[in-house]
Amino acid sequence: xxxxxxxxxxxxxxxxxxxxxxxxxxxxxxxxxxxxxxxxxxxxxxxxxxxxxxxxxxxxxxxxxxxxxxxxxxxxxxxxxxxxxxxxxxxxxxxxxxxxxxxxxxxxxxxxxxxxxx
Amino acid sequence: xxxxxxxxxxxxxxxxxxxxxxxxxxxxxxxxxxxxxxxxxxxxxxxxxxxxxxxxxxxxxxxxxxxxxxxxxxxxxxxxxxxxxxxxxxxxxxxxxxxxxxxxxxxxxxxxxxxxxxxxxxxxxxxxxxxxxxxxxxxxxxxxxxxxxxxxxxxxxxxxxxxxxxxxxxxxxxxxxxxxxxxxxxxxxxxxxxxxxxxxxxxxxxxxxxxxxxxxxxxxxxxxxxxxxxxxxxxxxxxxxxxxxxxxxxxxxxxxxxxxxxxxxxxxxxxxxxxxxxxxxxxxxxxxxxxxxxxxxxxxxxxxxxxxxxxxxxxxxxxxxxxxxxxxxxxxxxxxxxxxxxxxxxxxxxxxxxxxxxxxxxxxxxxxxxxxxxxxxxxxxxxxxxxxxxxxxxxxxxxxxxxxxxxxxxxxxxxxxxxxxxxxxxxxxxxxxxxxxxxxxxxxxxxxxxxxxxxxxxxxxxxxxxxxxxxxxxxxxxxxxxxxxxxxx
Numbered sequence: 001x002x003x004x005x006x007x008x009x010x011x012x013x014x015x016x017x018x019x020x021x022x023x024x025x026x027x028x029x030x031x032x033x034x035x036x037x038x039x040x041x042x043x044x045x046x047x048x049x050x051x052x053x054x055x056x057x058x059x060x061x062x063x064x065x066x067x068x069x070x071x072x073x074x075x076x077x078x079x080x081x082x083x084x085x086x087x088x089x090x091x092x093x094x095x096x097x098x099x100x101x102x103x104x105x106x107x108x109x110x111x112x113x114x115x116x117x118x
Numbered sequence: 119x120x121x122x123x124x125x126x127x128x129x130x131x132x133x134x135x136x137x138x139x140x141x142x143x144x145x146x147x148x149x150x151x152x153x154x155x156x157x158x159x160x161x162x163x164x165x166x167x168x169x170x171x172x173x174x175x176x177x178x179x180x181x182x183x184x185x186x187x188x189x190x191x192x193x194x195x196x197x198x199x200x201x202x203x204x205x206x207x208x209x210x211x212x213x214x215x216x217x218x219x220x221x222x223x224x225x226x227x228x229x230x231x232x233x234x235x236x237x238x239x240x241x242x243x244x245x246x247x248x249x250x251x252x253x254x255x256x257x258x259x260x261x262x263x264x265x266x267x268x269x270x271x272x273x274x275x276x277x278x279x280x281x282x283x284x285x286x287x288x289x290x291x292x293x294x295x296x297x298x299x300x301x302x303x304x305x306x307x308x309x310x311x312x313x314x315x316x317x318x319x320x321x322x323x324x325x326x327x328x329x330x331x332x333x334x335x336x337x338x339x340x341x342x343x344x345x346x347x348x349x350x351x352x353x354x355x356x357x358x359x360x361x362x363x364x365x366x367x368x369x370x371x372x373x374x375x376x377x378x379x380x381x382x383x384x385x386x387x388x389x390x391x392x393x394x395x396x397x398x399x400x401x402x403x404x405x406x407x408x409x410x411x412x413x414x415x416x417x418x419x420x421x422x423x424x425x426x427x428x429x430x431x432x433x434x435x436x437x438x439x440x441x442x443x444x445x446x447x448x449x450x451x452x453x454x455x456x457x458x459x460x461x462x463x464x465x466x467x468x469x470x471x472x473x474x475x476x477x478x479x480x481x482x483x484x485x486x487x488x489x490x491x492x493x494x495x496x497x498x499x500x501x502x503x504x505x506x507x508x509x510x511x512x513x514x515x516x517x518x519x520x521x522x523x524x525x526x527x528x529x530x531x532x533x534x535x536x537x538x539x540x541x542x543x544x545x546x547x548x549x550x551x552x553x554x555x556x557x558x559x560x561x562x563x564x565x566x567x568x569x570x571x572x573x574x575x576x577x578x579x580x581x582x583x584x585x586x587x588x589x590x591x592x593x594x595x596x597x598x599x600x601x602x603x604x605x606x607x
Contacts, residue, residue, distance in 0.1 A: 090120040104142045111149045 062114045066106075073102050129182075130193035130200050132175040133208065134248045140168030141241035148234025158223065161237045162575065165219040168241055169212050176212070180205050196316045197255035202604035206456055207251035207383040210463050214376040215244045217467055217582060220575035222368045225474045228571060229366060231277050240372070243269035247380035254391075256305045256315040259384060263301075263348070267294050270377055274365040286364025293347070293357040301344025307337035308392065320392035329396040338396055341388060342403065348381035349437045352410040359418075362430035367477060367484070370426060371470035374433045375463040382440060382459055389444060390452070390606045397447070404445050409540055411438030416547040425473050426484050428551060429466070432510060435548065436462055439525055442541055446528035449605055454524030456601040461517040461590055465509040468583035472503040475570050475580075483570075489555060491564030499570055500559045502584045507552040509587045512545050517590035520598075 040048070080087070080095050087094075109115065144164055152158055179200050183191070190201035219240055226232040242265065249262025271294065275287025309315055311333055312323030327334055343354065350358040362370045393400060415435025422428040440462070443455035476483030476492075476499075493500035509516035522545070529538040590597050 087122075088120075090122055094122075101138075101142065104146060108145050 059117065062109075066109060066114065069102065069105065073099070124193075126191065127193040127198075129179070130191055130198050130252070133172045133179075134245050136168060136172045136175060137241050137245035137248060140164065140171070141238045141245060144168075144241060145235065145238040148238070152234070155232065158232055158234050159227075161234050162219050162223055165237045165241060166216060169216050169219075169244075172244075173209075173212055176205060176208050192254075196318065197258045198249075198252050199254040200252055201606075203383070203386070203456075203606045204252040206600065206604035207379060207459075208248055210379050210460055211244050211247040211251070211376055213582075214372060214379070214463055214467060215240050217471075217579045218368055218372040218376070220579045221371075221471055221474060221573075222366075224571060224573040224576055225366060225368045225477055226276070228477050228479060229277055229280075230479070231279070231366075233276070236273065236276060236369075239269040239273050243273070243372075243376065247376060247383075250380040251383040253384075254317045254387070256308065256317070256320075259387070260298075260302065260305065263381075263384065264298065266377065266380060267298070267348075270369075270373060273369045274361055274373065276366050276369060280364070282364040283366065284364075286361045290357055290361040297344050297347035297354065300340045300347075304337050304340030304342075304344060307333060307340065311337065317387065317391040321394065324392060325395040329399055334396055335399065338393060338400055341393070342400065345381065345385045345388060346407060349378055349385060349440075350434055351407050351437045351441065352414045352434065353407075355411065355414065355434045355437075358434055359427045359430040362433070363424060363426045363484075367426065367470055367474035370430075371467045371474070374429070374470065375467045378433065378437065379459050379463055382455070386444065386452070386455065386606055401445055401447075404441055405534075405537060408438040408441040408445060409537070411435060411441070412541065412544045416544045416551070419551045420547070422551075423486050424484050425486060425489065425555060426470070428486075428555070429469055429473075432548065432552070433466060435544065436466075436510075439522065439541060442534075442537060443525045443528055445537065446525075446532045446534060448528055448532055450524060450531055451528030452605050453598070453601045454521065454528050456604055457524055457590075457594075457597065458521035460597060460601070461509070461521040461587070464583045464586040464590070465506050465516075465518055468506040468580065468587060469503065469510065471576065471580055471583060472499050472506070475499055475572070475576055477571065478568060481566075481568075486554065486558050487562075488566065489558045490562035490566070492559040492570075494564045495567065496570045499580075502580055503559060504556060505584055505587055507556055509591065511549045511552045513549075515588070515591045517587045517594075520590055520594045 076098065077095065080091055084091060144161055147161060147164060148158065152160055179191070183189075183200070183202070183205075190199050192199050219237060222236055222240075223232060226236060246262045246264070246266030246269065249258055250266065253259040253262055271287055271291045274290050275283050277283035305315075308320050308324075311327065311331075312320040314320060314323070324334055347354040347357075362374065365373060389400065389404075412435045415431045415433075415438060419428050419431035419435070422431060436458075440455055440458050443451040443458060445451070446454075473484060475496075476488055481488065489503075492503070505516060509518035512518040512522040522541075526538055526541065529535075529541070
């Protein structure tokens with residue numbers, strides 16, 4: 001079995017017990033006066049206009065997916081840029097292949113109308 | 119070529135490159151070359167061309183192995199291995215993809231959702247399967263699995279207007295993601311134990327650790343959960359009937375055949391490779407799973423009135439049978455697994471193809487009653503279905519008998535008599551529910567006179583599956599020797 005985990009285990013127990021004990025103590029001490037204003041989700045914020053679980057158009061989802069894909073693409077370019085000198089033309093070829101695959105996806109999404117808002 | 123990408127690497131990777139290239143090209147050709155909906159069926163020929171090229175690349179690899187008299191070619195520092203095992207499974211995947219591509223256009227046209235993307239997805243899923251059969255590195259295997267699974271999630275939900283198809287896709291996606299989580303957790307433990315993602319290095323590390331190490335057990339259990347989910351073995355089978363029923367029938371055929379065969383390739387690589395040292399642990403575990411799969415699969419199939427659901431439960435029980443070969447574990451058992459998977463792909467796809475042929479615009483054609491009196495309407499389909507069902511039940515002279523024979527033989531050779539008896543008894547149960555379909559087709563009176571669908575692709579696909587189901591049953595020697603040369607040691 002892995003050893004040296006006993007302090008972490010004790011720490012975990014303390015971390016679980018601490019809020020339980022504190023909340024329990026507070027409940028014993030404080031007065032209980034529930035009211036309509038107090039039980040709202042954001043007592044001191046803006047008034048809730050409608051249910052948060054409404055339906056919204058699927059286009060947001062497509063845009064979000066496209067954003068993530070090209071976001072990840074730029075992140076993948078960084079390690080290549082750092083190692084560019086060492087990798088040489090092989091690195092360029094590899095990145096080109098990677099970009100081509102994403103560009104095919106981009107052309108596909110564009111031609112299928114994923115970027116048209118209305 | 120450079121030090122990062124040698125000519126050997128390229129030689130090994132060519133089939134995957136071709137599949138990905140054609141997959142992307144098909145996505146573009148869909149609107150660049152064939153903008154009209156009725157032109158989309160020409161895409162099938164591009165898929166066929168891509169698969170033929172891939173087959174050529176595989177053939178060159180097979181030829182190279184046999185001429186050089188070597189067991190395997192390793193590439194990318196041990197992350198990909200081409201051996202007889204990988205090639206055997208890749209031939210199966212190619213056949214399954216080709217058959218699905220051939221029948222998809224007619225079925226999807228009838229269902230009103232004939233989009234060109236299905237062909238791209240078929241090829242990209244096949245690309246993922248290549249990595250599942252050839253990968254010998256945890257990360258390569260996982261990416262292959264996800265590439266295949268992502269394509270399948272989309273294909274299962276391909277009938278956008280059909281609620282059942284949407285439901286099936288969401289269920290499959292959620293449960294698939296959940297099981298992938300288990301699998302990756304197991305992989306992380308394996309990496310922690312061995313400090314390597316290569317299967318061979320992990321095996322050495324686990325051998326030195328001993329089987330009863332709690333971390334080894336943790337890795338074994340989590341990896342098993344992920345793998346057993348993918349092959350839809352009990353108790354991780356709940357997604358299968360819903361996904362199989364909701365998906366377009368052609369995709370169901372691909373899911374039942376291609377995805378399951380690829381997952382078995384993955385499972386064999388893991389259990390015969392890094393997990394082999396802890397065999398004493400997983401053998402009883404898999405035995406319980408196999409018996410449970412056969413029990414639930416066979417008994418739940420009895421009460422089904424939807425043919426696709428019935429075949430889904432039957433596919434769960436077949437997963438149990440195939441696992442038995444792995445439990446026996448000797449050469450006959452592994453050969454039995456390979457032969458069984460080969461046979462299973464053709465007979466299951468064939469049965470689903472006949473169901474797909476019954477689909478019409480206004481009728482799904484999936485219920486047992488829809489098959490009533492099929493022999494009077496289209497005797498060809500009825501007799502082909504009879505062959506597939508006989509084979510699924512394991513009755514000679516069909517191929518299913520050969521598969522079951524080797525599994526049972528290996529069980530007897532290794533002294534698993536109880537398992538052999540249970541497996542044999544369940545064949546009798548299976549015959550009962552398969553013959554419910556036969557009775558409906560041959561004895562029930564004809565209720566629905568509208569003709570069943572035909573197309574060149576459908577005829578071709580049915581001819582190939584029917585011929586293979588009979589051929590492997592009557593003249594199994596070439597297939598047996600191919601499997602003999604593809605054993606994983």
